[in-house]
Amino acid sequence: MSKAKEQALKKTTEAVKKPAANEKLNVFQRMSRWFRELKSELKKVVWPTRQQTQNNTLVALAVMLVFAVILWGFDTVAQAAVHALIRLAG
Secondary structure, three states, X not given: OOHHHHHHHHHHHHHOOOOOOOOOOOXXXXXXXXXXXXXXXXXXXXXXXXXXXXXXXXXXXXXXXXXXXXXXXXXXXXXXXXXXXXXXXX
């Protein structure tokens, strides 16, 4: 492996090294590290545009409406069947 590749590998592995097991961090250091890592992860997120969010919301509402109507239909049929059975038995 070339010297340049070794140096690059060494730099990348050093950047992600965890503290040694015997190195204890206090509460504030751990919280600080957690927030720094959180911030770096949030920078990687690809946030949807306003238009994509609106489209996704409309699709979700339409699907919920369709399934609500289907569920209402099954409920109505089941209710009618139960009432018919009660009338037959009574």
